[in-house]
Amino acid sequence: MTATPHVLDPQIVEAVRAAQQVMVLSGAGMSAESGVPTFRDAQTGLWEDFDPEDLATPGAWQHDPEFVWAWYAWRIGLVRGVEPNLGHRALAELAQLRPTTIATQNIDDLHERAGSEVLAHLHGSLFRFRCAECGAPYDGAVEVPDKPVERLAPPRCETCGERVRPGVVWFGEDLPLAEFEATVTAIENLSPGDVALVIGTSGVVFPAAGLPAIALAAGATVIEINPQETEISDMAHLHVRAPVAVALPPLVAALRD
Numbered sequence: 001m002t003a004t005p006h007v008l009d010p011q012i013v014e015a016v017r018a019a020q021q022v023m024v025l026s027g028a029g030m031s032a033e034s035g036v037p038t039f040r041d042a043q044t045g046l047w048e049d050f051d052p053e054d055l056a057t058p059g060a061w062q063h064d065p066e067f068v069w070a071w072y073a074w075r076i077g078l079v080r081g082v083e084p085n086l087g088h089r090a091l092a093e094l095a096q097l098r099p100t101t102i103a104t105q106n107i108d109d110l111h112e113r114a115g116s117e118v119l120a121h122l123h124g125s126l127f128r129f130r131c132a133e134c135g136a137p138y139d140g141a142v143e144v145p146d147k148p149v150e151r152l153a154p155p156r157c158e159t160c161g162e163r164v165r166p167g168v169v170w171f172g173e174d175l176p177l178a179e180f181e182a183t184v185t186a187i188e189n190l191s192p193g194d195v196a197l198v199i200g201t202s203g204v205v206f207p208a209a210g211l212p213a214i215a216l217a218a219g220a221t222v223i224e225i226n227p228q229e230t231e232i233s234d235m236a237h238l239h240v241r242a243p244v245a246v247a248l249p250p251l252v253a254a255l256r257d
């Protein structure tokens, strides 16, 4: 279990080339080069004094739903205004070359916009909404101001009239069960020789942070792609210490040849 500085470590190319299945577990670092800040990055502007871990909670919503909604509206606008990066695009191509399954902790839609199918959004999606009271899905209009605003009234549920909330998983909430179970099953179905790519996650938020261990137990080769060492680095057999948009395109290009 050694750190390798080379993006195109032949062992990594060979591992992916030999795999019958590739499981991708992506986190916020996947979208960093698209311009979406990661969770451990400092926030800027209106939200610079707030830690995402304090805003992304049921307690924050109870306390001040309009402030929390304004933060999500800003993030929706931010994600709409950026593009998938070369890493997202390389994964979409990888799926043409090897059976590839993606489970992401990200609430953006950049994998999909790059052309990938996503098995699971483990922490929900910025583009799904539901009533905070009755749980009814909401697909009505969502206002996204041009500039960040400090407070914004959430839309009202078309069924019960209560506030609509973001369809994301806040700290302390359960993950979407069907998507989490589908992810665990996909990982358990990996065989020795298959590969799990653990991309751009700090590996501190459970239960998602426990998924690489399931891949390891299944006998898969675990490859971490992250410029930094993480809580789960020790678990990986191989490491690419580079950003995704640098690491993934040459890996996929090598498989193409």
Ligand code: APR
Binding pocket: 026, 027, 028, 029, 030, 032, 033, 038, 039, 040, 041, 052, 053, 056, 105, 106, 123, 199, 200, 201, 202, 203, 204, 205, 225, 226, 227, 228, 230, 242, 243, 244, 245
């Ligand atoms: N390429 C690859 N990895 C990167 C890049 C990049 N360009 N830039 C940053 N990273 C890495 C960082 O080194 C870090 O390890 O991405 C990781 C981002 O970590 P977090 O911000 O903690 O993101 P993540 O692990 O997805 O967070 C988990 O925490 O707040 C919650 O629900 C939220 O889904 C999120 C969860």
